[in-house]
Amino acid sequence: MHNYHFGRGRARWAPYLLLLPGFFFYVLIMLGPSLATAVYSFTDASGIQGSQLNWIGFENYREFLFMGQASIDNYGALWRTLVFSFFVTSIQFSLGLFLALLVNQRLIGVNIFRTIFFMPVILGAVIQGLIWSLFLYPLGGPLATMLEPFGIRSEFLGGQPSTAIAWVIFVQIWANVGVTMMIFIAGLQTIPSDLYESARIDGASGWQAFRHVTWPLLTPSVNTNLLLNIIGSLQAWQLFLVLIGYRNGTQVLGYLIFAQGFGQTSGSVTSAFRQGYAASASIVLFFIVLAIGLPVQYFLQQREKRILG
Amino acid sequence: MSTITNPETKALPEQRSFPVRRFNWIRLVSYLILGLFAIVYLGPLMMLVITSLKTMPEFMKSATALPSGLHFQNFIDAWERANFLRYMTNTLLYTVSATVVYVVMAVFVAFPISRGYVKGAGWLLTLYVIALFLPVALIPQFQLMLGLGLYNNPFGYVMLFLVNPIGIVILVNYIKTLPIELDEAAAMDGCGYFRFVTSIVFPLIQPAIATIAVLHAIGIWNELILPTIYLTSKDYYPITRGMIVFQGVYGSEWPTLAAAVLIMTLPMLLLFLVLQRYIVSGLTAGAVKG
Numbered sequence: 001m002h003n004y005h006f007g008r009g010r011a012r013w014a015p016y017l018l019l020l021p022g023f024f025f026y027v028l029i030m031l032g033p034s035l036a037t038a039v040y041s042f043t044d045a046s047g048i049q050g051s052q053l054n055w056i057g058f059e060n061y062r063e064f065l066f067m068g069q070a071s072i073d074n075y076g077a078l079w080r081t082l083v084f085s086f087f088v089t090s091i092q093f094s095l096g097l098f099l100a101l102l103v104n105q106r107l108i109g110v111n112i113f114r115t116i117f118f119m120p121v122i123l124g125a126v127i128q129g130l131i132w133s134l135f136l137y138p139l140g141g142p143l144a145t146m147l148e149p150f151g152i153r154s155e156f157l158g159g160q161p162s163t164a165i166a167w168v169i170f171v172q173i174w175a176n177v178g179v180t181m182m183i184f185i186a187g188l189q190t191i192p193s194d195l196y197e198s199a200r201i202d203g204a205s206g207w208q209a210f211r212h213v214t215w216p217l218l219t220p221s222v223n224t225n226l227l228l229n230i231i232g233s234l235q236a237w238q239l240f241l242v243l244i245g246y247r248n249g250t251q252v253l254g255y256l257i258f259a260q261g262f263g264q265t266s267g268s269v270t271s272a273f274r275q276g277y278a279a280s281a282s283i284v285l286f287f288i289v290l291a292i293g294l295p296v297q298y299f300l301q302q303r304e305k306r307i308l309g
Numbered sequence: 310m311s312t313i314t315n316p317e318t319k320a321l322p323e324q325r326s327f328p329v330r331r332f333n334w335i336r337l338v339s340y341l342i343l344g345l346f347a348i349v350y351l352g353p354l355m356m357l358v359i360t361s362l363k364t365m366p367e368f369m370k371s372a373t374a375l376p377s378g379l380h381f382q383n384f385i386d387a388w389e390r391a392n393f394l395r396y397m398t399n400t401l402l403y404t405v406s407a408t409v410v411y412v413v414m415a416v417f418v419a420f421p422i423s424r425g426y427v428k429g430a431g432w433l434l435t436l437y438v439i440a441l442f443l444p445v446a447l448i449p450q451f452q453l454m455l456g457l458g459l460y461n462n463p464f465g466y467v468m469l470f471l472v473n474p475i476g477i478v479i480l481v482n483y484i485k486t487l488p489i490e491l492d493e494a495a496a497m498d499g500c501g502y503f504r505f506v507t508s509i510v511f512p513l514i515q516p517a518i519a520t521i522a523v524l525h526a527i528g529i530w531n532e533l534i535l536p537t538i539y540l541t542s543k544d545y546y547p548i549t550r551g552m553i554v555f556q557g558v559y560g561s562e563w564p565t566l567a568a569a570v571l572i573m574t575l576p577m578l579l580l581f582l583v584l585q586r587y588i589v590s591g592l593t594a595g596a597v598k599g
Contacts, residue, residue, distance in 0.1 A: 004426050005496035014502035015421035022414035025471040033446035040448050049455050102339050113343045116350045122581040124531025126549045130570045134563060135353040140372045142356045186593035261448050262538055279448045286444035
């Protein structure tokens with residue numbers, strides 16, 4: 001690191017003092033609460049102001065994992081989280097790479113396509129959700145009308161849980177594949193073009209050039225995208241809220257945490273704020289992220305060492 | 310240029326004609342696929358525009374047919390019924406104030422970390438990076454806000470947005486590209502730390518500042534969960550929350566709802582087209598180096 005140039009004695013404190021406000025808010029709003037989630041998971045915290053907080057040990061975890069119908073529902077949510085993450089990650093990753101390769105060619109108008117594919121990222125979950133709810137409106141909406149001649153009828157988002165989740169997966173990828181694509185484009189542009197030139201002179205086919213030049217040299221963006229997609233999709237749930245709402249058989253863990261912690265109206269029933277319980281669910285989700293993220297990270301690092309040395 | 314094209318011109322004519330013809334095929338197929346995807350992206354948006362221009366009876370008769378005329382009445386209805394002016398103003402106030410304060414604080418965090426001017430700079434940076442993996446802060450954050458009496462308080466709401474670890478990482482990386490000689494020369498001339506950061510570093514890192522400002526602002530503008538949790542009075546609602554409430558009330562009146570969605574979408578789309586460069590560079594920053 002560098003020597004400090006801007007004076008000694010009291011002047012040496014300037015960087016510390018000026019760093020403090022930003023760091024203070026980071027600890028207060030994000031880091032502190034994030035770590036405190038573990039503490040709250042052992043209490044019966046409710047969301048009610050001034051209510052008593054009791055230490056109840058592993059009770060929340062016991063209830064979450066081993067107690068009757070509720071825990072069976074929780075395992076359902078956990079399984080759906082994994083399924084959702086698997087499909088979103090694998091499709092978004094491959095589609096993002098595919099689109100990046102397409103728009104990274106020297107073609108007229110590729111910039112317009114890049115902009116189009118990236119656009120939903122800016123619009124945010126609310127607009128993304130409303131656009132697709134209209135498109136998937138089951139009573140004579142656009143897609144329903146298009147499918148009618150083929151004799152296909154579907155309730156789409158209001159139908160079977162598996163149908164509804166499939167559509168959320170679709171919208172999630174539609175909304176976010178632009179980010180994956182952009183990261184791949186940035187990676188593709190670091191690959192020197194004379195490598196392709198020499199591959200072509202050596203008589204390599206398009207596929208061989210991809211296999212032996214593009215793919216290995218794309219390793220950094222492959223790693224970034226894979227990790228971001230895995231972690232992002234495990235934690236994603238906002239589109240479930242906007243597209244489906246809290247419906248039995250469709251929730252994922254992230255939504256369950258929110259619904260337990262802050263109450264969720266389903267029909268006429270508003271559930272209580274069970275924040276200690278929700279905190280324990282957050283910790284479960286955290287361990288799932290770790291259990292999947294760390295081995296993947298390790299594997300990717302080993303692979304990078306092997307390929308790029 | 311000539312050195313690059315040389316190998317090609319040396320190649321035999323028969324060898325050249327094959328790749329050229331195949332290249333055209335690739336081009337055609339590429340455009341076809343890109344066009345198909347573009348339909349999936351623009352189609353739903355087009356449906357939104359078409360729907361927003363219809364009357365309710367027209368929509369009931371056929372949701373997909375073109376409107377008989379341009380019924381801008383839906384936009385007027387949506388604007389009046391949804392209290393949009395209020396929500397837009399709120400969103401704008403939250404977004405601008407939180408982004409400005411955040412960016413200033415972020416530079417003062419990132420600069421000494423990047424330069425190693427504070428002890429444990431590496432550790433500090435790690436603290437910001439691990440935020441990506443940590444459990445969601447929602448529950449304790451809520452308890453904290455209750456405890457501080459900042460529930461349903463616009464200032465408390467803005468406070469929630471004074472943090473964004475990714476911005477710090479982007480800034481730290483960008484500041485590394487500034488030569489250290491700059492600091493030495495300025496200090497030699499008797500420039501103080503505060504003045505150096507505000508009048509020399511700030512202007513030099515403007516591209517990175519634009520990037521993190523835009524990324525942060527988009528996040529605040531589109532935030533739905535935090536206003537749902539923290540803001541209970543309608544006077545404080547940002548546009549996202551207002552939109553969801555509006556959907557709850559007018560959910561079956563698709564033409565009005567579509568007009569409302571378009572009103573909310575247009576400013577973001579325009580801003581995006583202007584600032585696209587910064588958004589993209591921010592998202593891809595650091596991704597390539599690994």
